Amino acid sequence: MESPKTVWGALASPRYLISSWPWRSYAYLLTSVPMGALSIVVLIGIAGLSALLSPILIGILMLTAFPLLGAGIGWIERRRAGLMLVDGVSSPHAKLPAGLTRRARLTYRRREQASMRALGYSFVLGVFLWPVSAAFAGISATVLLTTLAAPVIADGDQMGMGPWTLDTAREGLVFLVLFGPVFFAVSSYLLGLIAGAEAALARAMLGPRQEELQRNLAELRRSRLDLVDAFETERARIERHLHDGVQQRLVGLTMTLGLAELDLPEGEGRRLVVKAHAEAEAALADLRAAVRGIHPRVLVDHGLEAAVREVADRMPLPVALQFSIVARLPAPIEAAAYFVVSEALANVAKHARATKCEVSGWVDRERLVITVQDDGVGGARPGEGTGLTGLVTRLDALGGTLDVDSPPGGPTRLRMECPCQLGD
Amino acid sequence: MPTRRLSIVLAEDSLLLREGLASILDRAGHEVRDSVGDADTLLAVVRKDPPDVVITDVRMPPGHSDEGLRAAAAIRAELPAIGILVLSQYVADAYLSSLLETTTGGIGYLLKDRVGHVTEFLESLDRVADGGTVVDPEVVRQLLARRRNDGPLAALTPRELEVLALMAEGRVNASIAEHLVVSEAAVRKHVGNIFAKLQLDDGLDRRVSAVLTYLRG
Numbered sequence: 001m002e003s004p005k006t007v008w009g010a011l012a013s014p015r016y017l018i019s020s021w022p023w024r025s026y027a028y029l030l031t032s033v034p035m036g037a038l039s040i041v042v043l044i045g046i047a048g049l050s051a052l053l054s055p056i057l058i059g060i061l062m063l064t065a066f067p068l069l070g071a072g073i074g075w076i077e078r079r080r081a082g083l084m085l086v087d088g089v090s091s092p093h094a095k096l097p098a099g100l101t102r103r104a105r106l107t108y109r110r111r112e113q114a115s116m117r118a119l120g121y122s123f124v125l126g127v128f129l130w131p132v133s134a135a136f137a138g139i140s141a142t143v144l145l146t147t148l149a150a151p152v153i154a155d156g157d158q159m160g161m162g163p164w165t166l167d168t169a170r171e172g173l174v175f176l177v178l179f180g181p182v183f184f185a186v187s188s189y190l191l192g193l194i195a196g197a198e199a200a201l202a203r204a205m206l207g208p209r210q211e212e213l214q215r216n217l218a219e220l221r222r223s224r225l226d227l228v229d230a231f232e233t234e235r236a237r238i239e240r241h242l243h244d245g246v247q248q249r250l251v252g253l254t255m256t257l258g259l260a261e262l263d264l265p266e267g268e269g270r271r272l273v274v275k276a277h278a279e280a281e282a283a284l285a286d287l288r289a290a291v292r293g294i295h296p297r298v299l300v301d302h303g304l305e306a307a308v309r310e311v312a313d314r315m316p317l318p319v320a321l322q323f324s325i326v327a328r329l330p331a332p333i334e335a336a337a338y339f340v341v342s343e344a345l346a347n348v349a350k351h352a353r354a355t356k357c358e359v360s361g362w363v364d365r366e367r368l369v370i371t372v373q374d375d376g377v378g379g380a381r382p383g384e385g386t387g388l389t390g391l392v393t394r395l396d397a398l399g400g401t402l403d404v405d406s407p408p409g410g411p412t413r414l415r416m417e418c419p420c421q422l423g424d
Numbered sequence: 425m426p427t428r429r430l431s432i433v434l435a436e437d438s439l440l441l442r443e444g445l446a447s448i449l450d451r452a453g454h455e456v457r458d459s460v461g462d463a464d465t466l467l468a469v470v471r472k473d474p475p476d477v478v479i480t481d482v483r484m485p486p487g488h489s490d491e492g493l494r495a496a497a498a499i500r501a502e503l504p505a506i507g508i509l510v511l512s513q514y515v516a517d518a519y520l521s522s523l524l525e526t527t528t529g530g531i532g533y534l535l536k537d538r539v540g541h542v543t544e545f546l547e548s549l550d551r552v553a554d555g556g557t558v559v560d561p562e563v564v565r566q567l568l569a570r571r572r573n574d575g576p577l578a579a580l581t582p583r584e585l586e587v588l589a590l591m592a593e594g595r596v597n598a599s600i601a602e603h604l605v606v607s608e609a610a611v612r613k614h615v616g617n618i619f620a621k622l623q624l625d626d627g628l629d630r631r632v633s634a635v636l637t638y639l640r641g
C-alpha cells in the first residue's frame with residue numbers, strides 16, 4: 001500500500017496509530033510553540049520600536065519592512081509544514097527579474113501579495129496557533145509521560161490521576177496498561193486533526209494561489225523558450241560563419257587550383273594539382289552537408305515547405321508532399337518542424353523498408369500539424385535511437401508534441417503538433 | 425576556349441571570389457565590364473548598359489538572402505536577351521524554380537564549385553550566352569531522383585531520362601554520346617523520341633523546352 005501523503009490519508013488508515021503520523025503531529029505542534037512565540041515577539045518588538053521611532057522616519061521605514069519579515073517567517077514555516085505535508089509547500093514568490101540591485105529585489109519582494117499573506121500568517125501563528133498547539137500537544141504529552149512513569153512514581157508516592165488515586169507500583173502498572181493505550185489512541189487522533197488543520201492553514205496562506213501557479217508555469221515555459229531561441233540563434237550564427245567564411249575560401253581555392261591546372265604542363269606537378277582540386281571539392285561537399293545539418297539556408301530564405309522539399313528530394317524513395325502552409329512561422333518553430341521531418345525521413349530511409357512516404361503539413365486552429373507516414377514495416381519505438389528524443393524536448397519547450405504510431409508490421413505514422421506562436 | 429568575346433557584368437559580394445572569377449573570365453578573353461557587390465548596383469549597371477551575360481551570386485547584400493536571384497528575375501523580365509548565369513553555394517531547387525518560372529532559355533544555374541573546372545565553366549557560360557540552359561549536374565541528379573510517376577516525364581524510358589538529364593546539364597549530342605558510351609546516332613534517336621513524347625511545340629527551341637519541361641518536373 002502506498003504511504004499517505006497527508007495526515008488526512010493517514011487518519012483514515014487502520015495503521016494510523018503504529019505509523020509515524022502521531023509523532024509527526026507532536027513534532028509539528030510542539031515546534032510551532034517556539035516559532036509562534038518568536039514571531040509574536042519579533043512582530044510586536046518591531047511594531048513597538050517603529051511606533052517609538054516614527055517621529056524620526058526610521059520607524060516608518062521599519063514598518064515597510066513588515067512584509068519582508070512575514071516572507072522570512074513564511075520561508076521557515078513552509079519548511080516546517082513539510083513535517084505534515086510530504087510534498088511540502090511550494091513557494092508563492094515570483095522569480096526575481098534579472099539585473100535588480102539588492103535594494104530593488106527587496107522592494108520587489110515587499111510588494112508581492114504573497115509577502116502580505118505570509119505576514120498575516122505570522123500574526124495568526126503568533127497570536128492563535130502556538131497557544132492552541134501548546135495547550136493540546138503540551139497537555140497530551142504530559143499526561144502520556146506521566147502515565148508511562150506511573151509505576152515508578154506510584155511506588156514512592158501517592159499519585160492522583162484524574163478520578164483515580166494510585167498508591168503502589170502495581171496500581172501504577174495496571175493504570176498504565178489500561179489507561180495508556182486508550183489515551184494514546186484518543187489523543188493521537190485529536191492531535192492529528194489539529195496538526196493537520198494547522199498545516200492546511202499554513203499551506204493555504206503560504207502556498208501559491210492559482211494565478212501564482214500559472215505564473216510560475218509561464219515563467220518556466222519562457223525560460224525554456226529562451227533557451228531554444230538562444231540555441232537557434234547560435235546555430236544560425238555558426239551557419240553564417242561557415243557559409244560566408246570557410247565555404248567562400250574553399251571555393252576560392254578550387255578556382256585557383258582550376259587556373260593552375262590550365263597553366264601546368266602534363267606531368268607529376270599537374271597530377272598533384274588535379275588531386276588537390278578534387279580534395280578541395282570533396283571538402284566543399286562535406287561542408288555543404290554539415291551546414292545543411294546545422295541550419296539549412298533554404299529554410300531561412302524560403303521557409304518550411306521549400307526546405308522540406310529539399311530533404312524529400314534527397315531521399316532514395318519517392319516522397320509525396322502535401323503542404324498548405326502559406327505564412328512564415330517563427331524561426332524556432334520552423335526549425336523544429338524541419339528537423340523533425342528530416343529526422344523522420346532519415347529514419348524511414350534507414351529502417352522502415354518502405355516503398356513510399358508522404359509528408360503533410362497544415363495549420364489547424366493556430367497549431368502547426370505535420371504528419372509523416374510511410375508504408376514500411378513499422379515497429380519503431382520513439383526514444384530508442386531514433387534521434388527524435390532531442391526534438392521532443394525542443395518541441396516541448398515550444399508547447400508542441402510529437403506522437404509516433406508504429407505497430408509491428410506497419411505502417412509508421414508520425415504526427416507533430418506545435419502552436420504557431422511563441423509563448424503563451 | 426571561348427567562341428567570342430562576351431561583355432559580362434559580375435555580381436558577387438565576396439571580394440575573394442569576385443577576383444577569382446574575374447581572373448578566370450579575363451584569361452578566357454572575356455570582358456568583365458563591371459564587378460558589383462550588391463543587387464541594387466547590379467540592376468542599375470545592367471539597365472544603364474546591357475551586357476551579353478550577367479553572372480550573379482544568389483546570396484547578396486543588403487539582406488544576404490536571395491537578392492541576387494531576385495535581381496536576375498528582374499533582369500530577365502526587363503531585358504530577356506541578356507544571358508543569366510546564377511552561381512549558388514548549395515544545391516537548392518527552391519532557387520532554381522523561381523528562376524525558371526519566367527524563362528525560356530539563356531539561363532544557367534551552377535554550384536560555385538564548378539567554376540574551378542575552368543574549361544567546363546567557360547563552356548557553360550558560352551551556352552548561356554547563346555540562349556541555352558545549363559543546370560548543375562548535382563541539381564539534375566536531385567531532380568532525377570524525384571517523383572516521376574506523374575507529369576509529362578512518365579512516358580520516358582530510363583535511358584531517355586538519362587539523355588534528358590545530360591541535355592539539362594547543357595551538353596551537346598556528341599558530349600552525351602561520349603558520356604553514355606553510345607554512338608551519336610543513338611543519342612539523336614533518343615532525343616527525337618523525347619521530343620515526340622513530350623509533344624513539344626516546333627516553334628520554340630525544342631532542346632531548351634525539353635530541358636525546361638524536365639526541370640519543372
